Amino acid sequence: MALLYRNSCKSSTTKGITVLKGLEGKSIVVTGAGAGIGAATCRRLAAEGARVVAADIDGAAAEAVAKEIGAGAVSLAADVSSPDGAAACVAAAVDAFGRLDAFHANAGVEGRAHLVAEFDLAVYEQVFAVNVRGAFLSAHAALTQLLAQGDGGGILFTTSLASLMGSPSTSVYNASKHAVHGLVRSLAKEVPPGIRVNALAPGVVDTRMMRSLEESMGTAGGTDATTLKAGLEAAVPMKRYASAEEIAATAAWILSDEVPYVHGETITVGGGLTP
Ligand SMILES: NC(=O)c1ccc[n+]([C@@H]2O[C@H](COP(=O)([O-])OP(=O)(O)OC[C@H]3O[C@@H](n4cnc5c(N)ncnc54)[C@H](O)[C@@H]3O)[C@@H](O)[C@H]2O)c1
Numbered sequence: 234m235a236l237l238y239r240n241s242c243k244s245s246t247t248k249g250i251t252v253l254k255g256l257e258g259k260s261i262v263v264t265g266a267g268a269g270i271g272a273a274t275c276r277r278l279a280a281e282g283a284r285v286v287a288a289d290i291d292g293a294a295a296e297a298v299a300k301e302i303g304a305g306a307v308s309l310a311a312d313v314s315s316p317d318g319a320a321a322c323v324a325a326a327v328d329a330f331g332r333l334d335a336f337h338a339n340a341g342v343e344g345r346a347h348l349v350a351e352f353d354l355a356v357y358e359q360v361f362a363v364n365v366r367g368a369f370l371s372a373h374a375a376l377t378q379l380l381a382q383g384d385g386g387g388i389l390f391t392t393s394l395a396s397l398m399g400s401p402s403t404s405v406y407n408a409s410k411h412a413v414h415g416l417v418r419s420l421a422k423e424v425p426p427g428i429r430v431n432a433l434a435p436g437v438v439d440t441r442m443m444r445s446l447e448e449s450m451g452t453a454g455g456t457d458a459t460t461l462k463a464g465l466e467a468a469v470p471m472k473r474y475a476s477a478e479e480i481a482a483t484a485a486w487i488l489s490d491e492v493p494y495v496h497g498e499t500i501t502v503g504g505g506l507t508p
Contacts, residue, residue: 255490267294421497470505
C-alpha cells in the first residue's frame with residue numbers, strides 16, 4: 234500500500250468558506266474517495282480546512298482527487314476489505330499528518346441486483362467483503378489509533394436507507410448495509426466518551442453506483458434503466474436524486490464539532506424518502 238500522492242506542503246489551506254466548527258486542521262481518512270460521495274466529501278472537508286487521506290482501491294482515482302485538492306491532501310491505493318488495506322489508511326494519516334482525528338468508512342459496492350430466487354454467491358461474496366468486512370476492518374483500524382491517542386475522534390460509516398428497509402432485487406446490498414447498521418449501534422456503545430460513531434444513510438444519489446443499479450434493477454424487474462430511474466425519482470418526495478455534494482455536506486457536518494451530542498445515530502438523507 235504505497236502512498237501515491239503527497240503535496241510538499243503538509244499544512245492545510247482553507248479553500249472556499251469555513252462554516253463548520255472544528256474541522257480546521259483535522260486529519261481525516263475518507264475511503265472510497267476516488268469517486269462519488271467519497272470524492273465530494275474529501276473536497277468538502279478540505280474546503281473546511283481539514284487534511285484528508287483520500288483512499289480508494291482505484292489508486293489513480295484517489296490520486297486525482299488529492300491532486301485537485303492540493304496542499305493538505307494525500308492519496309492511497311487501499312482495499313478496505315483486507316486488514317492491511319484498512320490499516321494502511323490509518324497509517325497514511327499518521328505518516329502524513331501525525332495523527333488521526335476521524336475515519337469516514339465510505340467505500341462500498343452495490344453488486345449486481347438480482348432476485349433471491351436467482352441467488353449469485355459471487356455477488357454476495359463481493360458485496361459482503363467490501364461493505365461488511367471492509368466496515369469492520371475500517372472500524373478496527375480507526376479505533377485502534379483513536380484509542381492509542383486517547384483524545385477522542387470520529388468514525389462515520391456511509392450506510393444507506395437500504396440499511397433500514399427492504400427492496401426487491403437488492404437483498405444482498407440491503408443485508409450488507411443492515412449489517413453495518415448493527416455495527417454502528419454496537420460500536421457506539423463500546424467506545425469511550427469523546428469518540429463519536431455514526432452512520433450516514435443516503436437515499437438515491439447521482440453517482441456511478443446508481444447508473445449500475447438502474448441497469449441491474451431494471452433487468453431484474455423486467456424493465457429498462459431509464460424507466461427504473463424515473464420510478465425511483467418519482468418515489469422520492471423531492472422528485473430527484475441527491476447530488477454527491479449534498480451527501481458530503483452532511484458527512485462533514487456529522488464529523489464537525491457542530492453536533493457533539495450526535496452519537497450512535499443513523500442520519501438519513503433521502504429527500505423525504507423514509508424507510
Ligand atoms: N449512490 C447512491 O445512491 C448511494 C446511496 C446510499 C448509500 N451509498 C453508499 O455510499 C458509498 C459511496 O457510494 P458512491 O455512490 O459514491 O459509489 P461510487 O461507486 O461512485 O464510489 C465508490 C468508491 O468506492 C471505491 N471502492 C470500491 N471497493 C473498494 C474497496 N474494496 N476498497 C476501497 N475502495 C473501494 C470505488 O473504487 C469507488 O471509487 C457506498 O458505501 C454506497 O453503498 C450510495
